Amino acid sequence: MEKQAFIASLTAGGCAGMCVDLALFPLDTMKTRLQSQQGFYKAGGFRGIYAGVPSAAIGSFPNAAAFFVTYDCTKSLLGRGQDAARMAPVNHMLAASLGEVVACLIRVPTEVVKQRTQASPSSTTYQMLLATLREEGVRGLYRGYRSTVLRE
DSSP states (O other), rough: OHHHHHHHHHHHHHHHHHHHOOOOOOOHHHHHHHTTTTTTTTTTTTTTTTTTTHHHHHHHHHHHHHHHHHHHHHHHHHTOSSTTTTHHHHHHHHHHHHHHHHHHHHHHHHHHHHHHHHOOSSSSSSHHHHHHHHHHHHHHHHTTHHHHHHHH
16 A cells, blocks of 8 residues: 555544544443433433543544554555455455454554543543543453444
């Protein structure tokens, strides 16, 4: 993959991911609170609808950028050779799958902190990150990684 295409994938993917994540964040907060064991209103109701937005803002650009760069690089590597046209659907599938595996390395810790902050709006993103690291270590940030990768 040439440098200009790499930079275009990185920038376009990152910007697109961040715009989508930030635009839909209030809906995501409501969904998280509706699914909370505490119940919607005890988890914060409509108050603090942007609780956890810093982790989403920080994580969404690199998450989407990692996906698109991995996808494009993998696709360009697999797309070489005589059977490139015949194998194109398989190459796209493999590139997208690998892109999701790499992106989840960023997405899952971001989601863990974001969801915990959404369900406990009295805590800040930073406090929730520290609490997770103190109580569960780095492994706590990757809780649900395998199931997320399988879902994606």
